[in-house]
Amino acid sequence: MFGWEFPPFKSGGLGTACYDLTKGLCNQGVDVTFVMPVAPDGANADFVKIIGANNFAKKVKLRQISSILTPYQSSTSYSEALGKVPGATNYKTTSKDAYGKNLYQEVYRYSLAAGEIAEEEEYDVIHVHDWMTYKAGINAKAVSGKPLVAHIHATEFDRTGGNPNQLISHMEYEGLKAADVVIANSNFTKENVIKHYDIDPGKIEVVHWGIDPDNPHYGIGHKSPFDNEKVVLFLGRITIQKGPDYFVEAADRVLKYLPDTKFVVAGSGDMFERMVNRADELGILHNFIFTGFLRGADVHRAFQMADLYVMPSVSEPFGLVALESMKNNTPVLISKQSGASEVINHALKVDFWDVDEMANKMINTLKYPELLSELSDNSYREAQKFNLDVPAEKTKVIYEKAIQIVK
């Protein structure tokens, strides 16, 4: 499996998905060789500890490729990361030990290293996660002849709100085309893949993800410090995909009816400044609290403190974060343009652009405690259904299907 660093490291949803999947597969009796990029300052010692601590050390073999690739990287953020590596600019570009001069070169270099690992290891199936690892998977398949399972957690169209980077979307396309089976995290994603890349629907399996029931953070029981003021939470990367603009506009409308509401924004991203400026422009900045990027237990504290979690995503392949909120006893208002909205029943749903309707639902939920409690009790119960065993089981079955296809 070509994956990403487990949480609490900066890999967000992809990292969490890899961790959950690896753990789930081990429970299913599947041996996993996990290949991941490791940055020079990467705390991979802790990473190994995580594996060890979870008792799947026996079933997980770790292979590392020195790289500064991280999920959600853009060309710009890659260049920034490269700039931070001491002496990086001294290396010749083609050396496989040196980081690529830009994001695409690094992906290419990574795939070469992956090809080498593929020659050394023994395995039945290759599983890759998102475009950056697709080339690695293609190489591994070429070297071994084993079936390739391409997992897609998000498309370039989701990430860019419809303005894809051509290079990236091409690599995405190559991977999906070369794969023997594609796993999409929702029907929403599956439809996007068919629409944008014309991939054979028969090749695409949908496996809805779940959340880890054993995470101790759910029980923290953090209380809001804001007395009687209601708290509405935005948690996620502050980037176009997540719809932060719509959050601010809806907040503006809500505040006209409920002027004491607090809007907490947890996250960081390229639209941060724009969000702050817009709130200021509307004269509502004093109702906003920006926490910056949160990780670990703090994420759960944020959910527990909030009365309502809003996910106004423009295009959300799944949206596990909604489930995490529900599990923390905080009801959710989610975009209909998300994978999560196809499987969650007890949630308020809205088209991401319909700011008036968003406000309509927010105000009513904050206003009527019976609605809030009915929603949160029911959604808490519903969240229990989304465990990790089912997705892992389904993945294993897909592996078996892929093996049959290649035979």
Added chain:
Amino acid sequence: MVSICFYFQVHQPFRMRRYPIFDIGKKSDYFDDHKNIEVLKKVARKCYIPANNLMLDLLDQHPDFRISYSLSGVFMEQCEKWAPEVLESFKKLVATGRVEILSETYHHSLAYLFSKEEFKAQVELHRQKVKELFGVEPRVFRNTELVYNNEIAKFVEDMGFDGIISEGWDPVLGWRSANFVYRPKTTTRIKLLMKNYRLSDDIAFRFSNRGWAEWPLTTDKFCNWVNAYNGSGECINLFMDYETIGEHQWEDTGIFDFLRHLPGELLKHPDNSFKTPSELVDNCEAKDEIDCHHMISWADIERDLSAWLGNRIQQSSASRVYALEKDIKELDDPELLEDWRKLLTSDHLYYMCTKWFNDGDVHKYFNPYDSPYDSFINFMNVMNDLTIRIKEGQARKGVAGKAGSDSEVRGIEG
């Protein structure tokens, strides 16, 4: 002697339009005429007209055939506005003299549970409408969704009715059979007709279910079942939603053919006959007393009130809306009163039911909202506008009143 008694329920609510919070205080049109017309016309086409024609034919062919209907006031009103041919068709049926009309609350509401005064008012409104359209006076009463208990029976008896309808629910019947006429505990005169739910639901729910052991249900088979009751029952009460014929059970299931042959087949047995609810009341003695202390209904597996009042958002909406009664009635504003009454139709609460929302099944087909939560939000927005209108009315009258019973509701101003 076994008498088969058919009673068909006919109802359509005035569905609300999507009413967002920003319309509060600005727009007071709450109902989606477009949608309501569409639904009425569709059901008229698939059910009311063809089913009525079928019944007219059967009444024509079999002088001994009898049926009964309960038509909600809001249904009759919608027909007057948008489908007068349906009303004409019902008039023809009643004119045969062998089709009984029952009494119910005009707005198909659960008013009994919240305001006896409003309940009485709605029953009276319904009585007037029935008299106006059909020229008859109902003698037998059915409460909305067959909500029933001893107390309701006594109350209805005091209002002058001779008969009352309920679900023939086993825990209430105990060892008794629903196929007799009974006297509700605490009453002295009124008679109770209880639905034979097995046979009724065989037609209403299971008819087209290929997974059912008894599918296909032929007229012969059904008649054998009915005939088996001869000697151990006086009446077989087949009570169901009229939309069974053509809407819930589509024409291609064979439901029309099944019913077309039913009277003829049943009447072949000399001991079988058809009776209207009033005829049962007049001809049958109350066999025994039925004690039903807790409220029952004909809905879902539980046969209780949970479909309308089972969760917090339902309970809250119901109590808030009924709390407006006094202030509205003091204002003497017929339009406001009528808007409020339309909100009392039980369907609005039904849409907020979360019971089956996990499985997204039957309830969803009839639900105009995406979720029960959306239904609550919509309802509360409309209620808030109603509240503002009440306050405006009070201000005009110079009455310093407190509209609604809690200050929270007043918090929303446009």
